[in-house]
Amino acid sequence: MAATKMAPRSPIARDRLVTAGGLAAIAAAGAIGLVLFPNDLGFLTRVLATALLVLSLDLVTGYCGVATLGHAALFGGGAYASGMLAAHGGIQDPLVLLAAGLAGGLVTGLVSGLVILRATGLPQLVLSIAVVQLASALANKLSGWTGGSDGLSGISPGPLFGRFAFDLWGQTGYLLGVALLLVVFAALRALVLSPFGLLCRGIREDVIRVGALGARVRPALVAMYGISGAVAGLGGALSAVTTGVVGLDSLSFERSASALVMLVFGGAGSLGGALVGTVVFQVFEHAVSAANPFHWLTLVGLLLIAVVLFLPRGLQALPARLAGLVRRRAAPARGGA
Amino acid sequence: MELLRVEALTLAFGGLRVAREISLALASGDRLALIGPNGAGKTTFVNLVTGQLAPDAGRIVLAGEDVTRMAVAARVRRGLVRTFQISRLFRDMSVRDNVLLAILQREGRTARAIRHAATDRTLVAEADAHLERLGLGEVAGDRVGAIAYGQQRLVEIAIAVALRPKVLLLDEPAAGVSRAEQPRIVAALAALPPDIAVLMIEHDMDLVLRLARRVVVLAAGALVFDGSPEAVVSDPGVRAAYLGSYGT
Structure with missing residues (x-):
């Protein structure tokens, strides 16, 4: 046959295919969770909320190269906005509460972005830690609004669309989380492939070069911080709506650090990597801590060391790495024949 | 038409004066080579003009507008574009x-944050046309980090031209390029839009004589020569600047 060589795909068609594949994978993983682990939906919903936080972190760290250990401030901003509206405002519509979380995260993102982006490198990292510690201290101080160290309770969302109640099994919350993740993933794929996304990738690679193209770097980064805040805020709101409580841990340094670990684990600068990193890390942690309550942290540490040593670009690089190994093994065999 | 005028540009790092009242003007169509021994302050001069460094004194006027206190990016948007001595590209x-x-x-x-960056076909076609013209059509889809260094130098030129500059500052456009690849760089520079003003830092006199119609020589931060490429070779002041005490 003459036409054995496949025509090269256009970049747009190729990227659409990747997006569709990612959405299909999320939907499939969501269905597997629902069918195979009906008793663990509460845990899986927490994984989904964390996935939104890690995706959000990927936007600023993976795509823009901003180092931060304070990203949970954005998650907590959303969680408290949503929780306070429910507990003090008496709002019960879960979609309104999610929107409040989005707005709360957006505002927190813009404010912390304006602070953190004043510096670069290590001072930036220190500023980010200061931001999350200040947010945490503020939430503790305003205990009349936030419940302080006791946590904010009294969040009782009504049924979703007036029909699906948030029951004890957590099915509604879980499905809401999966749907939210699908929408956010599709939106973020569009974002990172857009001209703005291209500019942000340019900023990550070489700020001076971007300036030499005539682009304004800081406004672009602040805008990305706002978008990132909205995504993290949605995660926080999902957590508030599905668990009914918001604690100080939602904007802790520990949560920020573990989000960064999950991102590096999966591969920064790739939305798929952020998701795979979150799911594999949390499921591994969950399984190992149940199986071995004494040494589970050691095992988690060993896994992290292994990934960082052998897959410095994270789990998302595993397929390409394996393909490379197979090719290398095949090459001498051909040469010797 | 005058596009760039630099007036008495001065800068010192502590006691070291790296730019001493440098003045020069560039008009539309000019092809100016800036040469000088190592450490003469050539790249410093480019950094001053583009805004990477702020001068202690002096003025920079771009197409009639004073840009001395303007940020780098703002100058670029007004048509002052540069390339870098060591390629600065988005390698991934x-x-x-x-x-x-x-x-x-x-x-x-x-x-714009919604539609794919490659949605506008006319802009993608323009990018491809720039690359075709420089013989880079074949590698357009390749990662920049994976192509040869000579080709990366050409990508720098493609980016600079794509920005539609009024004034283009080329910082050693052939630096690090092998002899075999040099003709492609020379051809690319010879084919720059004729109406723009070009200032090129270059060590290779062969290249200077081929591309420049005017040469200025910088030594210890000061302009010591401004004239034709033919005259610069025999100028005693220039020889002294390059050879120091050995030339006397």
Whole structure:
């Protein structure tokens, strides 16, 4: 046959295919969770909320190269906005509460972005830690609004669309989380492939070069911080709506650090990597801590060391790495024949 | 038409004076080579003009507008474009995306956050046309980090041209390029839009004599010669600047 060589795909068609594949994978993983682990939906919903936080972190760290250990401030901003509206405002519509979380995260993102982006490198990292510690201290101080160290309770969302109640099994919350993740993933794929996304990738690679193209770097980064805040805020709101409580841990340094670990684990600068990193890390942690309550942290540490040593670009690089190994093994065999 | 005028540009790092009242003007169509021994302050001069460094005194006027206190990016948007001595490209992006980002920026489209960057076919076609013209059509889809260094130098030129400069500052455009690859760089520089003003830092006198119609010589931060490429070779002041005490 003459036409054995496949025509090269256009970049747009190729990227659409990747997006569709990612959405299909999320939907499939969501269905597997629902069918195979009906008793663990509460845990899986927490994984989904964390996935939104890690995706959000990927936007600023993976795509823009901003180092931060304070990203949970954005998650907590959303969680408290949503929780306070429910507990003090008496709002019960879960979609309104999610929107409040989005707005709360957006505002927190813009404010912390304006602070953190004043510096670069290590001072930036220190500023980010200061931001999350200040947010945490503020939430503790305003205990009349936030419940302080006791946590904010009294969040009782009504049924979703007036029909699906948030029951004890957590099915509604879980499905809401999966749907939210699908929408956010599709939106973020569009974002990172857009001209703005291209500019942000340019900023990550070489700020001076971007300036030499005539682009304004800081406004672009602040805008990305706002978008990132909205995504993290949605995660926080999902957590508030599905668990009914918001604690100080939602904007802790520990949560920020573990989000960064999950991102590096999966591969920064790739939305798929952020998701795979979150799911594999949390499921591994969950399984190992149940199986071995004494040494589970050691095992988690060993896994992290292994990934960082052998897959410095994270789990998302595993397929390409394996393909490379197979090719290398095949090459001498051909040469010797 | 005068496009760039530099007036008495002065800068000192502590006690070291790296730019001493440098004045020069560039008009549309000019091809000026800036040469000088190592440490003469050539790159410092380019950094002053582009805004990477702020002068202690002096003025920079771009197409009639004083840009002395303007940020780097603002000067670029007004048509003052540079290339770098060591390639500064987005190595993880494709060659095409490197040029496309420059075009999107020039067109003020980088705030668009919904549709795919390659949606506008005319802009993608323009990026491809720039690359074709420089013989880079074959590698347009390749990652910049994976192509030869000589080709990367050409991508730098493609980006600069895509920004539609009025004044183009080339910082050693052939630096690090092998002899075999040099003719492609020379051809690319010879084919720059005729109406723009070009200032090129270059060590290779062969290249200078081929491309420049005027040469200025910088030594210890001061201009010591401004004239034709033919005259510069025999100028005693220039020889002294290059050879120091050995020349006397």
